Amino acid sequence: MRLFGKVSIVTGASTGLGASVAARFAREGSMVVAADRNEIDGVSLIEHLQSQGYDASFVRTDIADEHSVKSMVDATLTRHGRIDVLFNNAGILLAGQDLPAHELSTEIWDAVLNVNLRGPFLCAKYTIPHMLNQGGGSIVNVGSRTGLFGCAPKLTAYSSGKAGLISLTRVMAAAYARHNIRVNAIIPGTMDTPMNNYLLADSLAREQYRSAIPMGRLGNGEDIEGLALFLASGESKYCTGGLYMCDGGVTAV
Numbered sequence: 587m588r589l590f591g592k593v594s595i596v597t598g599a600s601t602g603l604g605a606s607v608a609a610r611f612a613r614e615g616s617m618v619v620a621a622d623r624n625e626i627d628g629v630s631l632i633e634h635l636q637s638q639g640y641d642a643s644f645v646r647t648d649i650a651d652e653h654s655v656k657s658m659v660d661a662t663l664t665r666h667g668r669i670d671v672l673f674n675n676a677g678i679l680l681a682g683q684d685l686p687a688h689e690l691s692t693e694i695w696d697a698v699l700n701v702n703l704r705g706p707f708l709c710a711k712y713t714i715p716h717m718l719n720q721g722g723g724s725i726v727n728v729g730s731r732t733g734l735f736g737c738a739p740k741l742t743a744y745s746s747g748k749a750g751l752i753s754l755t756r757v758m759a760a761a762y763a764r765h766n767i768r769v770n771a772i773i774p775g776t777m778d779t780p781m782n783n784y785l786l787a788d789s790l791a792r793e794q795y796r797s798a799i800p801m802g803r804l805g806n807g808e809d810i811e812g813l814a815l816f817l818a819s820g821e822s823k824y825c826t827g828g829l830y831m832c833d834g835g836v837t838a839v
Protein backbone atom coordinates (compact mmCIF):
# COMPACT_ATOMS: atom_id res chain seq x y z
CA MET A 587 0.00 0.00 0.00
CA ARG A 588 1.84 2.99 -1.32
CA LEU A 589 -0.14 5.70 0.49
CA PHE A 590 -0.52 3.93 3.81
CA GLY A 591 -1.35 6.40 6.59
CA LYS A 592 -1.41 9.38 4.21
CA VAL A 593 -4.26 11.89 4.05
CA SER A 594 -5.35 12.89 0.56
CA ILE A 595 -7.76 15.54 -0.66
CA VAL A 596 -9.16 14.75 -4.11
CA THR A 597 -11.15 17.58 -5.69
CA GLY A 598 -13.68 16.74 -8.37
CA ALA A 599 -13.87 13.24 -6.92
CA SER A 600 -17.56 12.62 -7.61
CA THR A 601 -17.21 11.53 -11.24
CA GLY A 602 -14.70 10.89 -14.00
CA LEU A 603 -10.96 10.88 -13.40
CA GLY A 604 -11.25 12.10 -9.81
CA ALA A 605 -13.55 9.22 -8.78
CA SER A 606 -11.04 6.65 -10.07
CA VAL A 607 -8.13 8.38 -8.37
CA ALA A 608 -9.98 8.76 -5.04
CA ALA A 609 -10.84 5.04 -5.06
CA ARG A 610 -7.27 4.06 -5.96
CA PHE A 611 -5.80 6.26 -3.22
CA ALA A 612 -8.17 4.60 -0.72
CA ARG A 613 -7.14 1.12 -1.92
CA GLU A 614 -3.50 2.18 -1.44
CA GLY A 615 -4.10 2.93 2.23
CA SER A 616 -4.80 6.65 2.12
CA MET A 617 -7.51 8.36 4.12
CA VAL A 618 -9.41 10.18 1.38
CA VAL A 619 -11.40 13.39 1.51
CA ALA A 620 -13.50 13.74 -1.64
CA ALA A 621 -14.24 17.43 -2.29
CA ASP A 622 -16.82 18.15 -4.96
CA ARG A 623 -19.92 20.24 -5.49
CA ASN A 624 -21.78 17.17 -6.82
CA GLU A 625 -23.07 15.69 -3.58
CA ILE A 626 -25.16 12.83 -5.01
CA ASP A 627 -22.35 11.06 -6.88
CA GLY A 628 -19.76 11.99 -4.25
CA VAL A 629 -21.73 10.51 -1.36
CA SER A 630 -22.45 7.40 -3.41
CA LEU A 631 -18.72 6.91 -4.11
CA ILE A 632 -17.84 7.41 -0.45
CA GLU A 633 -20.53 4.98 0.74
CA HIS A 634 -19.14 2.41 -1.68
CA LEU A 635 -15.58 2.93 -0.40
CA GLN A 636 -16.70 2.85 3.25
CA SER A 637 -18.60 -0.40 2.62
CA GLN A 638 -15.27 -1.89 1.55
CA GLY A 639 -13.67 -0.77 4.81
CA TYR A 640 -11.81 2.28 3.55
CA ASP A 641 -11.51 5.59 5.42
CA ALA A 642 -13.18 8.03 3.05
CA SER A 643 -15.41 11.06 3.52
CA PHE A 644 -17.19 13.59 1.35
CA VAL A 645 -17.08 17.35 1.89
CA ARG A 646 -19.37 19.38 -0.33
CA THR A 647 -17.06 22.01 -1.81
CA ASP A 648 -17.11 24.66 -4.50
CA ILE A 649 -13.42 25.15 -5.28
CA ALA A 650 -14.12 28.57 -6.81
CA ASP A 651 -15.43 29.81 -3.45
CA GLU A 652 -12.71 30.77 -0.97
CA HIS A 653 -14.88 30.21 2.10
CA SER A 654 -15.92 26.78 0.84
CA VAL A 655 -12.30 25.72 0.23
CA LYS A 656 -11.22 26.96 3.63
CA SER A 657 -14.07 25.00 5.29
CA MET A 658 -13.11 21.84 3.38
CA VAL A 659 -9.47 22.13 4.47
CA ASP A 660 -10.58 22.79 8.08
CA ALA A 661 -12.87 19.74 7.95
CA THR A 662 -9.98 17.60 6.70
CA LEU A 663 -7.72 18.76 9.52
CA THR A 664 -10.43 18.25 12.13
CA ARG A 665 -10.96 14.69 10.93
CA HIS A 666 -7.39 13.65 10.16
CA GLY A 667 -5.00 16.25 11.62
CA ARG A 668 -2.80 16.48 8.51
CA ILE A 669 -2.83 16.72 4.69
CA ASP A 670 -0.22 14.83 2.67
CA VAL A 671 -1.65 14.92 -0.84
CA LEU A 672 -3.74 17.43 -2.76
CA PHE A 673 -5.06 16.02 -6.03
CA ASN A 674 -6.21 19.26 -7.66
CA ASN A 675 -8.53 17.82 -10.27
CA ALA A 676 -11.95 19.54 -10.30
CA GLY A 677 -12.65 21.43 -13.49
CA ILE A 678 -15.35 22.50 -15.90
CA LEU A 679 -15.62 22.72 -19.67
CA LEU A 680 -18.51 24.86 -20.90
CA ALA A 681 -19.05 23.47 -24.39
CA GLY A 682 -21.02 25.80 -26.63
CA GLN A 683 -20.42 28.75 -24.29
CA ASP A 684 -16.61 28.78 -24.25
CA LEU A 685 -15.87 30.27 -27.67
CA PRO A 686 -13.26 32.04 -29.82
CA ALA A 687 -12.20 35.24 -28.04
CA HIS A 688 -14.37 37.75 -29.90
CA GLU A 689 -17.50 35.69 -29.25
CA LEU A 690 -16.73 34.71 -25.66
CA SER A 691 -18.69 36.52 -22.94
CA THR A 692 -16.80 37.93 -20.00
CA GLU A 693 -19.14 36.00 -17.69
CA ILE A 694 -18.17 32.64 -19.21
CA TRP A 695 -14.47 33.59 -19.18
CA ASP A 696 -14.77 34.42 -15.46
CA ALA A 697 -16.82 31.31 -14.66
CA VAL A 698 -14.29 28.96 -16.28
CA LEU A 699 -11.20 30.69 -14.88
CA ASN A 700 -12.77 30.85 -11.41
CA VAL A 701 -13.08 27.07 -11.29
CA ASN A 702 -10.16 25.90 -13.42
CA LEU A 703 -7.44 28.28 -12.20
CA ARG A 704 -8.64 30.15 -9.11
CA GLY A 705 -9.98 26.87 -7.68
CA PRO A 706 -6.68 24.94 -7.74
CA PHE A 707 -4.90 28.06 -6.45
CA LEU A 708 -7.30 28.34 -3.50
CA CYS A 709 -6.96 24.63 -2.68
CA ALA A 710 -3.17 24.96 -2.73
CA LYS A 711 -3.20 28.23 -0.77
CA TYR A 712 -5.11 26.71 2.15
CA THR A 713 -3.36 23.32 2.07
CA ILE A 714 0.27 24.42 1.80
CA PRO A 715 0.57 25.97 5.29
CA HIS A 716 -0.22 22.55 6.78
CA MET A 717 2.24 20.80 4.46
CA LEU A 718 4.88 23.34 5.53
CA ASN A 719 4.16 22.59 9.21
CA GLN A 720 4.38 18.85 8.58
CA GLY A 721 7.60 19.09 6.57
CA GLY A 722 6.28 18.17 3.13
CA GLY A 723 3.53 17.00 0.82
CA SER A 724 2.58 16.36 -2.79
CA ILE A 725 0.32 18.47 -4.97
CA VAL A 726 -0.83 17.06 -8.30
CA ASN A 727 -2.63 19.42 -10.67
CA VAL A 728 -4.69 18.09 -13.56
CA GLY A 729 -3.88 20.12 -16.64
CA SER A 730 -4.71 19.59 -20.28
CA ARG A 731 -2.88 19.68 -23.58
CA THR A 732 -5.12 22.68 -24.42
CA GLY A 733 -2.89 24.57 -21.98
CA LEU A 734 0.15 23.78 -24.13
CA PHE A 735 -1.17 23.87 -27.70
CA GLY A 736 -3.95 25.65 -29.55
CA CYS A 737 -5.60 22.30 -30.19
CA ALA A 738 -9.11 23.36 -29.10
CA PRO A 739 -9.66 26.66 -30.93
CA LYS A 740 -13.17 27.12 -29.56
CA LEU A 741 -12.16 26.64 -25.92
CA THR A 742 -10.51 29.99 -25.20
CA ALA A 743 -11.23 30.17 -21.47
CA TYR A 744 -10.63 26.47 -20.79
CA SER A 745 -7.29 26.49 -22.63
CA SER A 746 -6.16 29.70 -20.95
CA GLY A 747 -7.05 28.38 -17.51
CA LYS A 748 -5.13 25.17 -18.11
CA ALA A 749 -2.11 27.16 -19.35
CA GLY A 750 -2.27 29.13 -16.12
CA LEU A 751 -2.45 25.91 -14.14
CA ILE A 752 0.74 24.68 -15.78
CA SER A 753 2.43 27.93 -14.77
CA LEU A 754 1.03 27.60 -11.25
CA THR A 755 2.49 24.10 -11.12
CA ARG A 756 5.97 25.31 -12.00
CA VAL A 757 6.03 28.42 -9.82
CA MET A 758 4.79 26.49 -6.79
CA ALA A 759 7.28 23.69 -7.49
CA ALA A 760 10.08 26.24 -7.41
CA ALA A 761 8.73 28.07 -4.37
CA TYR A 762 8.34 24.99 -2.18
CA ALA A 763 11.05 22.61 -3.39
CA ARG A 764 13.25 23.35 -0.37
CA HIS A 765 10.27 22.61 1.87
CA ASN A 766 9.77 19.11 0.47
CA ILE A 767 6.44 20.05 -1.10
CA ARG A 768 6.43 18.66 -4.62
CA VAL A 769 4.09 20.04 -7.29
CA ASN A 770 3.50 18.22 -10.56
CA ALA A 771 0.87 18.15 -13.29
CA ILE A 772 -0.79 15.37 -15.22
CA ILE A 773 -1.78 16.15 -18.80
CA PRO A 774 -4.58 13.76 -19.79
CA GLY A 775 -5.51 13.11 -23.40
CA THR A 776 -9.07 12.53 -24.61
CA MET A 777 -10.70 10.70 -21.73
CA ASP A 778 -14.08 9.01 -21.78
CA THR A 779 -15.62 10.91 -18.85
CA PRO A 780 -18.81 12.94 -18.32
CA MET A 781 -16.86 16.10 -19.24
CA ASN A 782 -16.54 14.82 -22.81
CA ASN A 783 -20.12 13.60 -23.28
CA TYR A 784 -20.73 16.57 -25.53
CA LEU A 785 -18.01 15.29 -27.89
CA LEU A 786 -18.26 11.53 -27.58
CA ALA A 787 -22.03 10.95 -27.52
CA ASP A 788 -21.99 11.12 -31.32
CA SER A 789 -20.57 7.81 -32.60
CA LEU A 790 -18.91 9.37 -35.67
CA ALA A 791 -17.13 11.99 -33.55
CA ARG A 792 -16.14 9.33 -31.01
CA GLU A 793 -14.56 7.30 -33.78
CA GLN A 794 -12.66 10.34 -35.06
CA TYR A 795 -11.24 11.09 -31.62
CA ARG A 796 -10.40 7.43 -31.02
CA SER A 797 -8.62 6.97 -34.31
CA ALA A 798 -6.51 10.11 -33.77
CA ILE A 799 -4.93 8.53 -30.68
CA PRO A 800 -1.78 6.51 -31.45
CA MET A 801 -2.76 3.82 -28.94
CA GLY A 802 -6.10 3.51 -30.71
CA ARG A 803 -8.43 4.04 -27.77
CA LEU A 804 -9.82 6.76 -25.55
CA GLY A 805 -8.48 7.03 -22.01
CA ASN A 806 -10.38 6.62 -18.76
CA GLY A 807 -9.93 6.99 -15.02
CA GLU A 808 -8.14 3.66 -14.68
CA ASP A 809 -5.51 4.89 -17.11
CA ILE A 810 -4.63 7.86 -14.95
CA GLU A 811 -4.78 6.46 -11.43
CA GLY A 812 -1.34 4.77 -11.55
CA LEU A 813 0.38 7.99 -12.59
CA ALA A 814 -1.59 9.92 -9.95
CA LEU A 815 -0.45 7.40 -7.34
CA PHE A 816 3.18 7.64 -8.46
CA LEU A 817 3.15 11.45 -8.22
CA ALA A 818 1.29 11.43 -4.89
CA SER A 819 3.58 8.88 -3.28
CA GLY A 820 7.23 8.91 -2.24
CA GLU A 821 8.09 6.91 -5.36
CA SER A 822 8.32 10.25 -7.17
CA LYS A 823 10.38 11.83 -4.40
CA TYR A 824 12.82 13.61 -6.77
CA CYS A 825 10.11 14.79 -9.19
CA THR A 826 8.76 18.31 -8.98
CA GLY A 827 7.60 20.87 -11.52
CA GLY A 828 7.00 18.17 -14.11
CA LEU A 829 4.27 17.75 -16.70
CA TYR A 830 3.35 14.09 -17.20
CA MET A 831 1.44 13.11 -20.31
CA CYS A 832 -1.19 10.41 -19.94
CA ASP A 833 -2.72 10.48 -23.39
CA GLY A 834 -2.14 7.30 -25.40
CA GLY A 835 0.57 9.11 -27.34
CA VAL A 836 -1.58 11.91 -28.72
CA THR A 837 0.94 14.67 -27.95
CA ALA A 838 3.80 12.59 -29.36
CA VAL A 839 2.57 12.99 -32.93
Ligand SMILES: NC(=O)c1ccc[n+]([C@@H]2O[C@H](COP(=O)([O-])OP(=O)(O)OC[C@H]3O[C@@H](n4cnc5c(N)ncnc54)[C@H](O)[C@@H]3O)[C@@H](O)[C@H]2O)c1
Pocket residue numbers: 597598599600601602603604621622623624647648649650675676677678701705728729730731773774775776777778779780781782
Ligand atom coordinates in the same frame (compact mmCIF):
# COMPACT_ATOMS: atom_id res chain seq x y z
N1 LIG B 1 -11.86 14.27 -19.89
C1 LIG B 1 -10.81 14.69 -20.57
O1 LIG B 1 -10.62 14.34 -21.74
C2 LIG B 1 -9.83 15.62 -19.93
C3 LIG B 1 -8.71 15.98 -20.68
C4 LIG B 1 -7.77 16.83 -20.13
C5 LIG B 1 -7.97 17.32 -18.85
N2 LIG B 1 -9.08 16.95 -18.15
C6 LIG B 1 -9.23 17.50 -16.81
O2 LIG B 1 -9.39 16.45 -15.89
C7 LIG B 1 -10.10 16.91 -14.75
C8 LIG B 1 -11.22 15.94 -14.44
O3 LIG B 1 -12.12 15.96 -15.52
P1 LIG B 1 -13.09 14.75 -15.89
O4 LIG B 1 -12.86 14.44 -17.31
O5 LIG B 1 -13.01 13.70 -14.87
O6 LIG B 1 -14.48 15.55 -15.81
P2 LIG B 1 -15.82 15.30 -14.99
O7 LIG B 1 -16.74 16.36 -15.45
O8 LIG B 1 -16.23 13.89 -15.07
O9 LIG B 1 -15.38 15.58 -13.48
C9 LIG B 1 -15.15 16.86 -12.99
C10 LIG B 1 -15.58 16.88 -11.53
O10 LIG B 1 -15.29 18.19 -11.02
C11 LIG B 1 -16.41 18.61 -10.25
N3 LIG B 1 -16.44 20.07 -10.21
C12 LIG B 1 -16.68 20.92 -11.25
N4 LIG B 1 -16.66 22.17 -10.80
C13 LIG B 1 -16.42 22.12 -9.46
C14 LIG B 1 -16.30 23.10 -8.45
N5 LIG B 1 -16.45 24.41 -8.71
N6 LIG B 1 -16.02 22.70 -7.19
C15 LIG B 1 -15.89 21.39 -6.90
N7 LIG B 1 -16.02 20.42 -7.81
C16 LIG B 1 -16.29 20.79 -9.09
C17 LIG B 1 -17.61 18.01 -10.96
O11 LIG B 1 -18.76 17.98 -10.10
C18 LIG B 1 -17.09 16.64 -11.34
O12 LIG B 1 -17.30 15.69 -10.32
C19 LIG B 1 -10.58 18.32 -15.10
O13 LIG B 1 -9.71 19.27 -14.51
C20 LIG B 1 -10.44 18.35 -16.60
O14 LIG B 1 -10.28 19.66 -17.08
C21 LIG B 1 -10.00 16.11 -18.64
